[in-house]
Amino acid sequence: MVSWNQRRTVSFNSSISSFSSSLILEKDGVERSGKCRIHATPVKAQTLDELHSLQKKKSAPTTPIKSPHVFGVAVSEEERQKQQLQSISASLASLTRETGPKVVKGDPARQAETPKVQQHTHHHHTPALNISDSGLKFTHILYNLSPAELYEQAIKYEKGSFITSSGALATLSGAKTGRSPRDKRVVRDEITEEDLWWGKGSPNIEMDEQTFLINRERAVDYLCSLEKVFVNDQFLNWDPNNRIKVRIVSARAYHSLFMHNMCIRPTTEELEDFGTPDFTIYNAGQFPCNRYTHYMTSSTSIDINLGRREMVILGTQYAGEMKKGLFGVMHYLMPKRQILSLHSGCNMGKEGDVALFFGLSGTGKTTLSTDHNRYLIGDDEHCWSNHGVSNIEGGCYAKCIDLSREKEPDIWNAIKFGTVMENVVFEEHTREVDYTDKSVTENTRAAYPIEYIPNAKIPCVGPHPKNVILLACDAFGVLPPVSKLNLAQTMYHFISGYTALVAGTEDGIKEPTATFSACFGAAFIMLHPTKYAAMLAEKMQKHGATGWLVNTGWSGGSYGSGSRIKLAYTRKIIDSIHSGALLKAEYKKTEVFGLEIPTELEGVPSEILDPVNTWPDKKAHKDTLLKLGGLFRKNFEVFTNYKIGTDSNLTEEILAAGPNF
Ligand SMILES: Nc1ncnc2c1ncn2[C@@H]1O[C@H](COP(=O)(O)OP(=O)(O)OP(=O)(O)O)[C@@H](O)[C@H]1O
Ligand SMILES: O=C([O-])CC(=O)C(=O)O
Ligand SMILES: [Ca+2]
Numbered sequence: 001m002v003s004w005n006q007r008r009t010v011s012f013n014s015s016i017s018s019f020s021s022s023l024i025l026e027k028d029g030v031e032r033s034g035k036c037r038i039h040a041t042p043v044k045a046q047t048l049d050e051l052h053s054l055q056k057k058k059s060a061p062t063t064p065i066k067s068p069h070v071f072g073v074a075v076s077e078e079e080r081q082k083q084q085l086q087s088i089s090a091s092l093a094s095l096t097r098e099t100g101p102k103v104v105k106g107d108p109a110r111q112a113e114t115p116k117v118q119q120h121t122h123h124h125h126t127p128a129l130n131i132s133d134s135g136l137k138f139t140h141i142l143y144n145l146s147p148a149e150l151y152e153q154a155i156k157y158e159k160g161s162f163i164t165s166s167g168a169l170a171t172l173s174g175a176k177t178g179r180s181p182r183d184k185r186v187v188r189d190e191i192t193e194e195d196l197w198w199g200k201g202s203p204n205i206e207m208d209e210q211t212f213l214i215n216r217e218r219a220v221d222y223l224c225s226l227e228k229v230f231v232n233d234q235f236l237n238w239d240p241n242n243r244i245k246v247r248i249v250s251a252r253a254y255h256s257l258f259m260h261n262m263c264i265r266p267t268t269e270e271l272e273d274f275g276t277p278d279f280t281i282y283n284a285g286q287f288p289c290n291r292y293t294h295y296m297t298s299s300t301s302i303d304i305n306l307g308r309r310e311m312v313i314l315g316t317q318y319a320g321e322m323k324k325g326l327f328g329v330m331h332y333l334m335p336k337r338q339i340l341s342l343h344s345g346c347n348m349g350k351e352g353d354v355a356l357f358f359g360l361s362g363t364g365k366t367t368l369s370t371d372h373n374r375y376l377i378g379d380d381e382h383c384w385s386n387h388g389v390s391n392i393e394g395g396c397y398a399k400c401i402d403l404s405r406e407k408e409p410d411i412w413n414a415i416k417f418g419t420v421m422e423n424v425v426f427e428e429h430t431r432e433v434d435y436t437d438k439s440v441t442e443n444t445r446a447a448y449p450i451e452y453i454p455n456a457k458i459p460c461v462g463p464h465p466k467n468v469i470l471l472a473c474d475a476f477g478v479l480p481p482v483s484k485l486n487l488a489q490t491m492y493h494f495i496s497g498y499t500a501l502v503a504g505t506e507d508g509i510k511e512p513t514a515t516f517s518a519c520f521g522a523a524f525i526m527l528h529p530t531k532y533a534a535m536l537a538e539k540m541q542k543h544g545a546t547g548w549l550v551n552t553g554w555s556g557g558s559y560g561s562g563s564r565i566k567l568a569y570t571r572k573i574i575d576s577i578h579s580g581a582l583l584k585a586e587y588k589k590t591e592v593f594g595l596e597i598p599t600e601l602e603g604v605p606s607e608i609l610d611p612v613n614t615w616p617d618k619k620a621h622k623d624t625l626l627k628l629g630g631l632f633r634k635n636f637e638v639f640t641n642y643k644i645g646t647d648s649n650l651t652e653e654i655l656a657a658g659p660n661f
């Protein structure tokens with residue numbers, strides 16, 4: 001008969017059979033290996049508290065800390081910590097009380113009592129008898145926490161946070177599962193009055209400085225009323241000469257981890273020298289704005305003040321607001337330095353050939369720039385300077401509705417520990433994500449650091465682009481799968497910024513609606529679209545880049561009768577653009593849009609290259625084509641009075657590059 005002890009020995013042994021010498025536990029608790037006898041060393045702790053204190057060791061930086069210098073004088077570590085807290089306190093200062101909160105680093109749950117440290121208050125002047133309860137409390141700062149620490153915070157304190165079977169952190173963004181462009185406000189002052197695009201068609205809905213300060217105070221008071229806030233100090237833009245320091249103050253671990261993934265992560269050394277941020281976000285998203293406040297039309301407000309270099313978020317927890325809010329800021333700051341900011345993906349071939357992928361939400365920037373055969377520079381936001389391209393961000397934000405391992409393996413594999421998953425549905429017990437489930441929203445997302453993509457190009461910079469690919473998801477099904485564009489056509493389609501998705505499938509809406517969004521990102525641009533267009537034209541001309549229009553949408557009919565072009569075909573099309581093969585193809589011109597389309601392309605059935613072939617009903621095709629042409633024409637009317645750059649010939653050519661019928 002096999003005794004209990006023997007049986008246990010057997011199973012224990014087999015589970016570690018890969019070890020060279022197996023350990024055998026015997027009744028006396030002494031471990032005996034095959035070769036020698038080891039007596040178990042008693043644990044170096046007298047109490048359980050002591051034992052737990054052994055578990056964590058103080059983390060050491062990877063390279064020795066240099067002692068920071070202020071005006072040439074070495075600063076002690078203690079002094080540096082103090083300066084950092086002072087800077088954070090200043091960020092969180094109430095502008096009416098003119099003092100910052102008392103801040104202290106660390107998780108309040110781990111501190112037994114209120115610290116007796118000196119006050120890190122930030123004084124503009126000594127307030128006269130300005131005592132308030134908020135002045136008596138400490139706000140704990142969770143500063144640049146690691147993903148592991150943020151997971152713990154999220155799971156412990158934020159309802160709706162779970163670890164999925166692949167190790168990602170599943171979260172809920174609350175009532176808002178997408179951006180709220182109608183609730184965006186931009187402060188209109190003497191400077192922005194002149195510089196920015198205002199009025200009809202502009203995404204910049206004005207607010208005045210005073211109202212901004214009211215919302216700022218509301219956000220700051222909310223944040224300071226909390227026991228703890230998260231502070232991220234990070235960078236934007238991989239171009240070292242044009243790097244921007246950003247600080248994000250938020251109330252949720254979800255927001256902190258999202259920005260940790262999406263912005264560029266500083267090294268320990270870079271963090272020591274961080275100093276004062278160039279731009280600060282106050283994310284008080286759980287707290288609404290006050291609808292009695294001037295300019296407010298809902299309980300959500302996303303306010304940008306370029307003069308103060310601040311952004312306030314009230315009444316939405318959708319994390320994309322932070323990412324795209326900062327993108328707006330870059331759309332202002334970069335063109336001032338003659339650098340073009342782009343809502344595009346970007347990748348590079350083994351030979352150094354760079355491609356840009358423009359397109360509105362859901363057209364394929366992330367999907368197509370994530371290409372196993374090429375280096376990923378970035379999936380969504382870039383700069384094009386005189387030195388080439390650079391990614392603004394440090395992470396990717398992929399749509400994950402209907403994500404499949406087979407079609408998008410690199411994105412699938414990036415969804416692991418550290419990745420934030422928004423609004424996905426998972427199986428209760430196994431925590432297996434069901435990517436097809438739209439119960440919370442269709443806009444399910446994964447945010448992961450760019451290095452989670454195996455062939456990411458770090459640092460995320462590259463030479464001047466060779467190909468500029470404009471993506472449109474045409475649910476009307478009349479745009480060809482690929483067309484070669486001349487410069488004027490490229491500019492025409494860039495300014496138009498067309499896509500047509502099918503909105504609200506549940507509502508039974510079968511008719512696609514055309515969306516035109518200038519520069520493929522009208523929601524984020526700050527200047528008039530023609531300013532960006534002129535810069536793009538100048539750069540494409542100078543560097544000899546070729547423009548392409550790729551329809552990632554419908555074929556064989558509009559939404560309802562046709563179907564979406566197979567991703568495998570789109571990938572073949574993109575491959576032939578990258579390889580240069582498509583440039584050498586034979587072309588013919590289409591009706592109405594006057595697009596040059598190839599007659600043959602390796603790996604793609606020739607008949608689908610001209611949409612008319614795929615439509616069973618030729619009259620329906622013609623009607624739809626004319627309908628879309630009309631929509632393009634109507635949309636472009638507002639641009640006909642503008643000059644693009646200094647070249648008046650180009651302006652004429654662009655106007656003539658639209659549909660002709
Ligand atoms: N032929 C196709 N080409 C590209 N994408 C396709 C195609 N067919 C289906 N898709 C799907 O369309 C979606 C494209 O979304 P993607 O995340 O690339 O959008 P995006 O342009 O990056 O938008 P955003 O700016 O909102 O992040 C993916 O879910 C992808 O699987
Ligand atoms: O910002 C977002 O929510 C997602 C995105 O990338 C876009 O819409 O362009
Ligand atoms: Ca994307």
Ligand SMILES: [Mn+2]
Binds near residue numbers: 343361380
């Ligand atoms: Mn985007």
